[in-house]
Amino acid sequence: MSAIDTITTALTHGRVDAAVEASRELLASHDLDTSLRDLGVRLGRLYTEYHAEPVDQFVARVGPTLPQGKAGLLTHPFREEHDLTAQWARRLAELGSERLANEIADHIKANKLQGAEESAHALITQIDSPEARAQRARQVGNILGALLFEKDRAAKLLRTISRAPQRFGIDGSQAVDMEEEFQRSQVAALKRERSAASMGRVELTQIVVELSRSLPGRMAIHEPNPDDFAAFGAQIRAMMRAALASYHNSKLHEVTLLLVEFSPREVSTAGALAGVEQRLATTLGRTARTVSSRVMTEVGAHPRVFDAYITFAKSHANDLLAPSVVEVLGLWRNPAAADFLAHIANDRKHAARHEAMLALGNMGGPAAEKTLTQALAHAVSGRTIDGDQRRDAIITISALGRLVRAMPAEQRGAVISAALKAIPTRDTELVIRAILNFFVGNFSTYNPAQLKWAAQVATMALWTVDRPELAKAARNAPLGFRQPLIELLERLAPHAMDTINETVMTSAKTYSAAYLAVGELYTKVPDPSQLPVLRQLLLNTFLYDDESPRSAYTRETVLDTATDEKTELRKDQVLASLIYAVGKIGGDEASAILADLFEQIRAGRLPQPGRDAADILFTAYTKSGAGQAMMKGTIPTAGNLSDSGAQAAVPHLDQAEMLQLIRDLEGSYLMAAKRRTKKVSAMAALAHAKAVAALPAIINHLADKDTIIAAAAQTALADFASPPVPKSIMSHYLDELLRTLEIGDDQTKVKLVDVFMRLGPRKSPLKERLETLAHNVNLSMATKSVLARLLEPPPEAAPPPGESHGSDLMAESAPTARNLQIGRLDRMRAYNLARQEWIRKGKHGPEPKPPD
Numbered sequence: 001m002s003a004i005d006t007i008t009t010a011l012t013h014g015r016v017d018a019a020v021e022a023s024r025e026l027l028a029s030h031d032l033d034t035s036l037r038d039l040g041v042r043l044g045r046l047y048t049e050y051h052a053e054p055v056d057q058f059v060a061r062v063g064p065t066l067p068q069g070k071a072g073l074l075t076h077p078f079r080e081e082h083d084l085t086a087q088w089a090r091r092l093a094e095l096g097s098e099r100l101a102n103e104i105a106d107h108i109k110a111n112k113l114q115g116a117e118e119s120a121h122a123l124i125t126q127i128d129s130p131e132a133r134a135q136r137a138r139q140v141g142n143i144l145g146a147l148l149f150e151k152d153r154a155a156k157l158l159r160t161i162s163r164a165p166q167r168f169g170i171d172g173s174q175a176v177d178m179e180e181e182f183q184r185s186q187v188a189a190l191k192r193e194r195s196a197a198s199m200g201r202v203e204l205t206q207i208v209v210e211l212s213r214s215l216p217g218r219m220a221i222h223e224p225n226p227d228d229f230a231a232f233g234a235q236i237r238a239m240m241r242a243a244l245a246s247y248h249n250s251k252l253h254e255v256t257l258l259l260v261e262f263s264p265r266e267v268s269t270a271g272a273l274a275g276v277e278q279r280l281a282t283t284l285g286r287t288a289r290t291v292s293s294r295v296m297t298e299v300g301a302h303p304r305v306f307d308a309y310i311t312f313a314k315s316h317a318n319d320l321l322a323p324s325v326v327e328v329l330g331l332w333r334n335p336a337a338a339d340f341l342a343h344i345a346n347d348r349k350h351a352a353r354h355e356a357m358l359a360l361g362n363m364g365g366p367a368a369e370k371t372l373t374q375a376l377a378h379a380v381s382g383r384t385i386d387g388d389q390r391r392d393a394i395i396t397i398s399a400l401g402r403l404v405r406a407m408p409a410e411q412r413g414a415v416i417s418a419a420l421k422a423i424p425t426r427d428t429e430l431v432i433r434a435i436l437n438f439f440v441g442n443f444s445t446y447n448p449a450q451l452k453w454a455a456q457v458a459t460m461a462l463w464t465v466d467r468p469e470l471a472k473a474a475r476n477a478p479l480g481f482r483q484p485l486i487e488l489l490e491r492l493a494p495h496a497m498d499t500i501n502e503t504v505m506t507s508a509k510t511y512s513a514a515y516l517a518v519g520e521l522y523t524k525v526p527d528p529s530q531l532p533v534l535r536q537l538l539l540n541t542f543l544y545d546d547e548s549p550r551s552a553y554t555r556e557t558v559l560d561t562a563t564d565e566k567t568e569l570r571k572d573q574v575l576a577s578l579i580y581a582v583g584k585i586g587g588d589e590a591s592a593i594l595a596d597l598f599e600q601i602r603a604g605r606l607p608q609p610g611r612d613a614a615d616i617l618f619t620a621y622t623k624s625g626a627g628q629a630m631m632k633g634t635i636p637t638a639g640n641l642s643d644s645g646a647q648a649a650v651p652h653l654d655q656a657e658m659l660q661l662i663r664d665l666e667g668s669y670l671m672a673a674k675r676r677t678k679k680v681s682a683m684a685a686l687a688h689a690k691a692v693a694a695l696p697a698i699i700n701h702l703a704d705k706d707t708i709i710a711a712a713a714q715t716a717l718a719d720f721a722s723p724p725v726p727k728s729i730m731s732h733y734l735d736e737l738l739r740t741l742e743i744g745d746d747q748t749k750v751k752l753v754d755v756f757m758r759l760g761p762r763k764s765p766l767k768e769r770l771e772t773l774a775h776n777v778n779l780s781m782a783t784k785s786v787l788a789r790l791l792e793p794p795p796e797a798a799p800p801p802g803e804s805h806g807s808d809l810m811a812e813s814a815p816t817a818r819n820l821q822i823g824r825l826d827r828m829r830a831y832n833l834a835r836q837e838w839i840r841k842g843k844h845g846p847e848p849k850p851p852d
Contacts, residue, residue, distance in 0.1 A: 004035075008042050011054045019058050027065070036066070036073040044078035048237070050304045052085055053245035081241075084234060088242040091207055092251040097123060097136075098203040099254065104143050108150050108157065116157050125169040126250075134174045137161075141178040145185025158182055208261050208280055211235060215288040224291045233295045240305055252312045256324050262292050263327040293331075300332020310337060317344065322352040330359025338367040345371050354395045361399030364406050369415060372400050377422045385427060393430055397423075401437025409445035416450060432461050436484055443495055455496035458485045459503035462514035478559045482517040486524075493525040501533050508536055511544045513556040513569050519577030526585040534585075535593050538578050542606045546571035572610030579613060583620025594621045602735055608743060615696055622693045657845065658691050665697045672706070680712040680830050681837035681848075687716035688846040690729050695720070695736040699744070702751035712830040714751060718758040719849070734766065738773055746782045753786055761790040827851040 003026040010019035029035045047055050055078075063071040075082060100123040107116035124136045140161070144154035158179060161168050165175040214232045216224070239258070243251040261280040284292065299305055309332075313325040317340075326344060329337045341363070344356040357375060360368035379385070379393035400419050404412050416438050423430050435454045443451055462482055479486060489500060504518055515537055522530045557566040558573070579597075582590050598621050600606040609617065665682040669675035679701065686694040698720075701713040720733055741752055759766055773779070774787045834848040 003029075004039050004042055007039065007058075008046065011043075011046055011051060011058055014051075014054050016054050016057045016061070019054070020061050023058075023062050027062075032067075032070065033073060036070060037077075040074045040077045043074065044081070047078040047081055047085075047241070050237075050241055050244050050302065052082075052241040056082075056245070081234075081238065084238040085241045085245070088235075088238045089245065089251075091203075092239070092242055092246070092254045093126075095203050095207060095254045095257070096126065096251060098201070099257070100126075101139065101143055102201075104140065105147060108144070108147055108153050111153060113153065113157055113160075117160060120157065120161065121168050126247075133169050134177060137168070137170050137174050137178040138181040141181035142185045145182040146189045148186070148189050151186070154182075204257060207258060211258065212280055212284075212288075215291055216285065218283060218285040218288065220285050220287040222287055224287055224294075228287070228291045229295060232291050233298070236295055236299055240299060244304070244308055249308050249312055252309060253316075253321065256321060256328055259296070259328045259331060260324040262296065263331055296331045297333050300329075300334045306332070306334050306336060310340065313337075313340065317352075322350075323355045326352045326355040326359050330355070330362040333363045335363060335365050335367075338363060338365055342367055342371040345375060354391075357395050357399040358402070361402035364403050368403060372396055372403060373415070373418055373422075376400065376419060380422055380424060380427075380430070385424070385430070393423075394433060397430065397433050397437055401434075401440070404438055405440055412445070413447040413450060416447075428461065428464065431457055432485070436488060439488060439492070443491065446495075448495065451492055452496045452499045455489060455492045455499045456503050458488050458492070459500050460507060461485055462517050463507045463510055463512060479513070479517050479520065480557075480559065482513070486517050486521050489521050490524050493521070493527075497525075497527055497529060501529055504533050505536065508533070508540060511540060513558060513574075515541060515574045516558065516569065516577050519574065519581045522581040523577070523584050526581070528585060528587060528589065531582065531585060531589050531593060534578055534582050538575070538582075538593075538597065541571060541574050541578065542609075544571060570610070572613045575609050575613035576616045579617045579620055583616075602731075608739060611743070614739070618693065618696065658686070658689065658693065661686050661691070662694050662697060665694065665701070676706060676708055677833050677837050679709050681834045683712050683716040684719075684830070684834040684848045685838075685845050687719045688849075690720060690725060692729055692732050692736075695733065699736065699740050699748065699752075703745065703747040708830055708833070710751065711827060712834075714754055715827055715830060715851070717755045721759055734769055738769055741786060742773065742776070742779065742783060749782055749786050753789060756790050767791075 003022050006022040007019045007026070010016070010022060023039075026035050026039065043055050043059070059071075059075060063074065066074070100119050103119040104116050104123070107113070107119060120140050123140065124133050127133060127136065141158065144158055147154045162175045162179060165172055170178075214235045216222075216228050239255060243249060243255045246252075262284075263279070264281040265279050281289070281292075300309075309328070313329060316322055316325050322344075326341065329341060338360065341356045341360050344350050344352055345360060347353060350356070357372060360371055376393060376396040379389050379396055382389055385393060397419070400415070404415050407415065419438070420431075420434060423434055425431065435457055439446070439451070439454045462485060493500060500521075507514070518533075518537065522534065556569045558569050559566055579594070582593055594617065597606070597617065601608060601617075608614070661682040664678045665686070667678065669678065683694075683698055683701070686698065698713050698716050701709055702717075704710045704713065717737070721730065725733070737752060737755065741749055744752075756766070756770075761767060761770055770787060770790055774784075774791065779787075828851055831848055831850050838845065838848055
């Protein structure tokens with residue numbers, strides 16, 4: 001065996017003296033430089049294998065014996081690792097001092113004088129320099145003096161240290177300095193009239209922040225590259241080398257406080273508001289989480305690191321540090337820790353029991369599977385599952401979810417079946433938690449029968465949920481507790497769409513916010529097989545009485561994302577969601593459904609929807625085949641029939657131009673002049689082209705604050721009915737005006753009077769439509785007043801018998817004062833603006849007509 005091999009073997013076993021003795025042969029070699037380089041490479045390997053302490057001792061003893069300038073050859077291969085480890089040793093020492101200082105105050109407040117004495121002893125004696133120990137003694141006095149409300153206990157500890165200062169590593173004079181600092185601290189605390197003993201976690205927070213900077217940024221979404229792993233791995237390995245090189249591995253306590261920050265934890269509501277339970281893991285991005293997870297697994301798999309830490313973990317298994325130690329073992333995922341974690345998980349009184357279950361879920365393996373399966377069976381074995389039993393069941397289900405996600409496909413199905421068999425089917429909350437935890441990721445390797453079962457349970461849960469705790473998972477989601485279920489069903493849809501549709505049809509007899517959730521689901525994963533289900537849901541919603549009084553227990557709310565407030569669910573929201581889903585699916589069958597709904601609403605067989613649902617219905621309808629036929633002048637029906645006979649010619653405006661004009665009309669503008677020009681020109685062009693899809697937008701501008709835009713809207717509506725107008729377009733035009741007259745706001749209704757007067761309210765078929773509307777007993781007072789004004793007999797003499805008004809609503813008639821309420825000045829301004837815009841666009845499209 002060569003001298004280098006002898007040195008390496010000795011240092012591996014921690015025998016520094018033997019390594020130094022073997023180095024003498026090496027130093028006597030002829031080619032000293034080459035020997036030192038080779039030895040340096042071997043020492044670098046040992047250093048990276050966490051043998052930092054014997055390597056440092058060896059270098060410290062051999063280096064001075066080398067010729068001048070030769071020591072660098074020995075340490076050059078691991079200089080960066082050595083410097084980084086030394087830096088971490090200093091940081092861990094500072095963090096340890098902060099921790100011990102906080103422990104002294106905490107023990108005094110908890111009346112644990114023995115613990116406070118031990119912490120004070122450790123704080124003073126962990127350094128060797130007499131000057132530094134004197135400074136630490138004064139620090140202890142400062143901490144104790146600031147405890148105003150526990151001053152008697154603090155004084156008792158101070159007396160204990162002063163009686164035997166040698167036991168704490170100080171002499172009598174240093175003890176006197178400590179007492180004087182105690183007095184000064186008391187006076188300072190009294191002046192501030194509040195305790196200043198809390199040292200906080202300044203050093204810990206600063207180190208965590210600096211450690212996070214070695215990870216990819218939060219917004220990084222790329223796949224991790226070798227540089228990402230190297231940067232973070234270097235920091236973690238240096239930290240572990242510094243901890244293993246400490247006296248009796250004492251700095252593993254500080255390492256635990258740092259590593260536990262990378263373990264995710266569900267923050268309670270109170271903790272989130274107070275900011276005391278926040279961890280670094282919750283703020284990491286996807287790439288950073290991947291990097292930290294792999295590095296932790298790699299470090300925890302090293303035998304030297306794991307053996308030292310498991311010994312440390314067993315020594316702290318029954319103190320306050322136990323939960324954090326268990327979480328770190330879960331991060332490492334070393335199967336060798338399974339027995340230790342299983343022992344804690346089976347102890348039903350252990351404080352770290354839940355953390356041990358989650359750690360076993362992270363770790364996986366037969367031992368973890370057996371322990372978690374038995375724990376779940378015990379948790380749900382009672383007649384009633386409540387209190388601690390329910391908490392145990394929820395934690396165990398979450399742990400089993402982590403376990404099955406990492407399992408091979410051939411084993412996953414059996415574990416899921418066993419877990420679901422143990423959970424009572426009557427407990428809806430536990431069943432839903434199970435499917436949300438078990439069915440995650442790529443479903444191509446899952447059992448198809450289990451996927452269909454999960455889809456059925458998740459769909460049924462949209463209608464009935466036993467426990468309100470599920471809402472915590474999505475308290476800020478628009479659909480509340482249904483949001484995670486919809487996200488699960490979205491992933492299950494490609495594998496179990498038929499099951500979802502059948503379950504929805506079975507549960508559809510009960511109207512609830514589940515209808516809205518189904519509409520959102522079908523919008524995300526459109527499929528023609530959903531159309532029969534949507535047809536039934538639409539009919540049920542139309543016939544549901546939304547005005548009936550409901551108690552606070554049956555009233556459902558949804559999150560309004562615009563105001564971030566909970567608002568009561570309206571039937572119009574449900575209709576809008578379902579109609580949009582039909583339009584998203586598309587096809588002939590969807591067009592037939594939309595056409596049928598449109599015609600039934602027109603005929604009065606279905607109640608009028610609200611403004612939101614009506615707008616979405618008309619938009620979706622005009623994009624369908626039947627709607628396109630209507631836009632071209634044919635009558636839309638469910639069977640795609642059209643009027644017989646020739647249709648009047650309508651000025652042509654292609655789809656792209658029409659949509660652009662509608663966007664101009666509905667857009668927002670910073671400058672008032674540009675807003676007026678865009679909107680007036682758009683209304684003029686759309687009215688000239690008889691664009692039915694633009695009618696709701698034009699009507700909405702009747703009550704615009706800009707009088708020119710409002711006057712242009714009145715003119716556009718009147719010009720819309722100017723011949724030639726196909727019967728189908730005229731019918732939809734009147735439907736839209738009458739619907740606005742029925743459900744619109746009062747200001748718009750008043751503006752519509754001028755439009756109706758220009759059309760001639762005493763002429764057929766407008767007269768009959770107005771009279772039919774007047775017989776509706778549910779009309780508002782404003783609508784009744786407007787109808788009475790429109791249907792009031794004219795003061796002029798009646799026309800001679802036999803004279804026919806014809807079917808043209810815009811036939812020649814004598815103007816009245818009411819016809820001229822739209823000022824000629826405003827109309828001329830609107831015409832000038834429209835013409836300017838038409839010229840600016842290169843005279844493209846129909847030329848605006850001057851006012852009469």
